[in-house]
Amino acid sequence: MYDLTPIIGENLAKLRRKKRLSLDKLSELSGISKAMIGQIERGESNPTVNTLWKIASGLRVSFGKLIDTNQPATELVRLNDITPIIDTDGMTLVPLFSFDNDKGFEIFSVTMPPHSVHEAAGHVGGSEEYVLSFEGNLEVTMETETYTLAAGDAIRFKADQTHTYRNPSDKIVKFQTIIYYS
Amino acid sequence: MYDLTPIIGENLAKLRRKKRLSLDKLSELSGISKAMIGQIERGESNPTVNTLWKIASGLRVSFGKLIDTNQPATELVRLNDITPIIDTDGMTLVPLFSFDNDKGFEIFSVTMPPHSVHEAAGHVGGSEEYVLSFEGNLEVTMETETYTLAAGDAIRFKADQTHTYRNPSDKIVKFQTIIYYS
DNA sequence: TATTTTTGTATGTTATAATATACTTTAATT
DNA sequence: AATTAAAGTATATTATAACATACAAAAATA
Numbered sequence A, B: 001m002y003d004l005t006p007i008i009g010e011n012l013a014k015l016r017r018k019k020r021l022s023l024d025k026l027s028e029l030s031g032i033s034k035a036m037i038g039q040i041e042r043g044e045s046n047p048t049v050n051t052l053w054k055i056a057s058g059l060r061v062s063f064g065k066l067i068d069t070n071q072p073a074t075e076l077v078r079l080n081d082i083t084p085i086i087d088t089d090g091m092t093l094v095p096l097f098s099f100d101n102d103k104g105f106e107i108f109s110v111t112m113p114p115h116s117v118h119e120a121a122g123h124v125g126g127s128e129e130y131v132l133s134f135e136g137n138l139e140v141t142m143e144t145e146t147y148t149l150a151a152g153d154a155i156r157f158k159a160d161q162t163h164t165y166r167n168p169s170d171k172i173v174k175f176q177t178i179i180y181y182s
Numbered sequence C: 001t002a003t004t005t006t007t008g009t010a011t012g013t014t015a016t017a018a019t020a021t022a023c024t025t026t027a028a029t030t
Numbered sequence D: 001a002a003t004t005a006a007a008g009t010a011t012a013t014t015a016t017a018a019c020a021t022a023c024a025a026a027a028a029t030a
Helices: A005-018 A023-030 A034-041 A049-059 B005-018 B023-030 B034-041 B049-059
Strands: A092-097 A105-112 A116-120 A128-135 A138-142 A145-149 A154-158 A163-167 A173-180 B092-097 B105-112 B116-120 B128-135 B138-142 B145-149 B154-158 B163-167 B173-180
Touching: A005 A034, A005 A049, A005 B049, A023 A034, A023 A049, A034 A049, A049 B005, A049 B049, A105 A163, A128 A138, A138 A154, A145 A154, B005 B034, B005 B049, B023 B034, B023 B049, B034 B049, B105 B163, B128 B138, B138 B154, B145 B154
Parallel strands: none
Antiparallel strands: A092 A105, A105 A173, A116 A163, A128 A154, A128 A173, A138 A145, A138 A163, B092 B105, B105 B173, B116 B163, B128 B154, B128 B173, B138 B145, B138 B163
């Protein structure tokens, strides 16, 4: 999984230098030992939230500044470079952009083998799905309604209800889905 | 100093319930042991940023949601209820609103005894001060310029340069200052 | 150059975050 | 009611965050 410590270290060192504070001075301002601050800057420690909070306050910067993951302006993702998640019903999920903390959504590329069905229990909490049909004919069912999407079609629905994906054909079906969490 | 653990606990418990997840399920989604999640919810643990990050990601909420300190809509501060900071040169500082992580500024009430001087080294990093004169005549000097403020006057200046407060009179001088950090 | 001061790093110790496991309690099923 | 399952809590152990102190290197002063 994702490790924040190098990012925090970089941010902290940069901010401290910008304010021309020594480890000693920041230690005094924040109430955190300079040894700890040094270790955090070098990415050698995984600080607790309280510690990082005090450092942020001492520095007079927001907490967010310290965990800000200066993402590159552009991020190209090759479908084939990502290891897919194979579901029990044969559906293949490729997380193109997995959930990112400061965005509220994630994007998957999905492949369904011929004559396959995937039933998804509603993800509670007001989430929404946007499905972009990509190849083949996809059937989406929720509650009572069923929709058939041809390549290029799209559908949006509240995902807090149970919904079913079905590929009734002999051919593979592909689509992308954007899941948005309130 | 400020302790985030009860706030995080409350936020986490609330969010997890809203999404109808058990400790076990969230543990599985986040990769953090359910015992730890339980302890955090009860405010019994001060989690590391990496741990909280994983929990936030598992929950599909932003990190900020977990450390969000639902401030009350209104906050009345009585000058006399706050213990002042007495400076070496006799200046008295009362932090009316001390630095708050998600705002970028803080507000002090300041009292200067007769014939007193306070020299402030520039707070580096593009910070700004807004001084609101409240009682008596206040002299503010930065670089070459000197300004004299009567009660009710105000001044704004970049605080990255050395600046001096002076009360040349026989009477007490009071003012408030808002310090804004870039 | 020698001396002092300032800066960051290294080391040993203590407190506690995090885990794994077992336990209790409540809810569901037979 | 008895049994099973699902939920949260308690306990013991391990890993490590955080501190205090001492050290090394660089900068400033004499």
